[in-house]
Amino acid sequence: MKAARNKLAIAAILLAGAAMLIAPQFLKNYGVYLLSYWLVFIIATMGLNLTVGYAGQKSLGHAAFFGIGAYTVAILMKAGFSFWLGLPAAALLCFVVGLMLGFPALRVQAIYLAFATLGFNIAIWLVMRNEEWLTGGTFGINNIARPALFGLSLEGNRPYYYFVLGVALLMAALLWGLLRSPWGKAFTALRDNPIRAESLGVDIRSYTLLSFAIGAAYAGVAGALFASLVQFIEPAPFAVGASIMMYLMVVVGGAGYFWGPVLGAAVGVVLPEWLRDVPGVAAWYLPMFGAAVVLLMIWLPDGLLSLPDRLRARRASREASAARSAAAQNLGAAR
Amino acid sequence: MADFLQLFFSGLATGSIYALAALGFTLLWQASGTINFAQGEFVMLPAFMLLGFMALGAPMLVSFVMTLLLAVLLLGWVFKRGVVDPLFKYGMMPIVVATIGLSIAMRNGVRAGYSAEAHPFPSLFADKLFNIAGVTVTLQDIGTFGLALVIVLATQAFLAKTVTGRAMQAVAQNTESASVLGINVPRMIFYTFAINAVLAVAAALLVTPTYLAKFDMGEGLGTKAFFAAIIGGFNNSRGALLGGLIVGVCENLAAAYISPAYKDAVALVIFMVVILFKPQGLLGKKVERKV
Numbered sequence: 001m002k003a004a005r006n007k008l009a010i011a012a013i014l015l016a017g018a019a020m021l022i023a024p025q026f027l028k029n030y031g032v033y034l035l036s037y038w039l040v041f042i043i044a045t046m047g048l049n050l051t052v053g054y055a056g057q058k059s060l061g062h063a064a065f066f067g068i069g070a071y072t073v074a075i076l077m078k079a080g081f082s083f084w085l086g087l088p089a090a091a092l093l094c095f096v097v098g099l100m101l102g103f104p105a106l107r108v109q110a111i112y113l114a115f116a117t118l119g120f121n122i123a124i125w126l127v128m129r130n131e132e133w134l135t136g137g138t139f140g141i142n143n144i145a146r147p148a149l150f151g152l153s154l155e156g157n158r159p160y161y162y163f164v165l166g167v168a169l170l171m172a173a174l175l176w177g178l179l180r181s182p183w184g185k186a187f188t189a190l191r192d193n194p195i196r197a198e199s200l201g202v203d204i205r206s207y208t209l210l211s212f213a214i215g216a217a218y219a220g221v222a223g224a225l226f227a228s229l230v231q232f233i234e235p236a237p238f239a240v241g242a243s244i245m246m247y248l249m250v251v252v253g254g255a256g257y258f259w260g261p262v263l264g265a266a267v268g269v270v271l272p273e274w275l276r277d278v279p280g281v282a283a284w285y286l287p288m289f290g291a292a293v294v295l296l297m298i299w300l301p302d303g304l305l306s307l308p309d310r311l312r313a314r315r316a317s318r319e320a321s322a323a324r325s326a327a328a329q330n331l332g333a334a335r
Numbered sequence: 336m337a338d339f340l341q342l343f344f345s346g347l348a349t350g351s352i353y354a355l356a357a358l359g360f361t362l363l364w365q366a367s368g369t370i371n372f373a374q375g376e377f378v379m380l381p382a383f384m385l386l387g388f389m390a391l392g393a394p395m396l397v398s399f400v401m402t403l404l405l406a407v408l409l410l411g412w413v414f415k416r417g418v419v420d421p422l423f424k425y426g427m428m429p430i431v432v433a434t435i436g437l438s439i440a441m442r443n444g445v446r447a448g449y450s451a452e453a454h455p456f457p458s459l460f461a462d463k464l465f466n467i468a469g470v471t472v473t474l475q476d477i478g479t480f481g482l483a484l485v486i487v488l489a490t491q492a493f494l495a496k497t498v499t500g501r502a503m504q505a506v507a508q509n510t511e512s513a514s515v516l517g518i519n520v521p522r523m524i525f526y527t528f529a530i531n532a533v534l535a536v537a538a539a540l541l542v543t544p545t546y547l548a549k550f551d552m553g554e555g556l557g558t559k560a561f562f563a564a565i566i567g568g569f570n571n572s573r574g575a576l577l578g579g580l581i582v583g584v585c586e587n588l589a590a591a592y593i594s595p596a597y598k599d600a601v602a603l604v605i606f607m608v609v610i611l612f613k614p615q616g617l618l619g620k621k622v623e624r625k626v
Contacts, residue, residue, distance in 0.1 A: 115561055247432075286439055291437075301429045
């Protein structure tokens with residue numbers, strides 16, 4: 001039963017992968033751009049899913065890392081450095097800043113941590129908006145070039161899409177491996193019961209810091225790809241609202257489900273972007289989304305991907321109760 | 336010195352509005368463990384309700400009473416029954432996420448359904464300046480501070496002196512013992528939600544004349560109220576007043592003497608210092624972690 005389900009899952013993944021590979025052939029330029037946009041947010045929210053979903057740290061400052069990644073690449077490229085230096089620099093810088101942000105997390109928990117990270121996001125956003133010499137302020141930075149790989153230009157939307165897809169698959173594989181390693185187990189132990197984890201010898205201090213730092217590095221990579229994708233960055237997409245949206249994407253998809261971010265990013269950024277020009281729908285998308293989040297919390301607090309588990313649990317309990325009543329009847333008949 | 340005092344007084348006025356929102360926030364937390372991320376929108380919505388009633392031709396006082404009733408119904412009763420009650424059993428985070436969703440729905444609902452513009456809002460106080468020993472203060476500032484202070488102190492007196500208020504405090508401190516003592520726990524919790532709605536209407540009435548009614552006015556206000564509540568002490572309702580005033584005054588002084596561009600970071604810096612050195616807040620009591 002379980003093996004069959006695993007086979008089914010692998011087949012579904014292969015099918016989805018194939019669809020992602022050939023999809024650009026059937027899409028116009030804007031469609032390809034939108035797919036790349038989706039992948040960028042999948043990478044970012046994968047990192048947040050590690051911090052929030054697997055390690056249980058309530059972070060409301062993820063867009064700040066996304067922004068740090070984007071600005072790092074943009075500023076380095078404007079200074080004449082290559083994208084291939086900017087990308088690892090963005091990831092590394094975010095990792096370090098993530099480590100530093102992890103320190104308050106050692107002192108405070110849950111809602112205090114949420115506000116501390118939210119405050120961190122406000123601070124970073126203020127720097128992006130006010131330090132014009134570095135970030136261009138509200139005018140932002142424009143004409144960010146797309147890189148070339150082995151002499152192959154990624155300037156067009158289609159080649160860039162394949163590049164982003166490649167990075168997304170690599171990051172997903174890394175996360176998959178990480179979660180199956182002892183580190184992954186330590187993260188979930190930290191989430192489920194930090195005091196028990198500590199008494200079992202998990203160094204909760206290091207793992208809390210690491211969960212922030214690795215999640216932040218994912219956002220840094222995503223931000224770097226984002227800067228080159230949209231080619232113009234300004235402070236707005238990295239404000240607190242964006243962090244809150246990313247948090248909702250993780251929760252809506254299913255925090256702690258590996259594929260949650262794929263679904264969450266689709267609902268959180270791709271759908272509204274796609275519906276942007278539809279009159280009547282565009283203005284009401286966010287109100288409906290907000291209301292849907294409230295209803296989802298009431299009916300399915302573990303996110304959309306918990307639905308199969310929920311149905312399975314319900315069926316199991318129904319079967320168990322049917323078996324019990326049948327057994328009771330048999331007992332009655334035997335008597 | 337005159338400049339300093341002037342900034343100080345107008346900071347007190349802003350701070351007292353933060354205190355109103357922060358007080359509602361801490362009361363909800365104490366009574367029901369609800370962290371309301373939509374607190375800023377709870378202030379924004381009554382402002383638009385009042386404008387709506389006045390647009391229908393109702394006089395100011397009638398509009399105010401109707402707004403108060405509608406706010407208690409929607410932001411008190413419907414919010415409690417529809418959002419908080421079903422989620423209570425899952426713990427804190429689902430309520431946080433649901434109220435985040437609610438804030439997005441309210442903010443963008445007003446934007447899509449009413450208007451994305453900023454609307455002028457009638458002031459309770461005449462446009463008048465006072466000059467006391469070289470310090471100029473507006474009647475708006477004095478009135479705002481005075482009225483907000485009266486409302487906060489009246490709420491505290493209600494909680495400390497009346498039987499109902501003391502029952503509400505008992506529920507906040509220990510729900511089980513309170514119900515053993517024959518206190519109607521669900522009703523007391525509803526009263527808290529109703530008081531929160533009333534405080535939000537009061538804050539809307541005081542803040543909107545200066546900052547105008549706009550769909551996103553709750554965003555900054557809500558965040559400041561959270562910070563103020565935590566700075567003062569999350570489990571102490573006097574803390575909300577202290578935290579609100581500290582944030583309002585420091586913000587105003589920092590904008591004038593340090594940098595107006597970084598004004599919004601002031602609440603944040605104080606908040607960070609407080610949670611790093613005294614996580615329970617300036618007036619809060621320490622809560623030990625449980626296994």
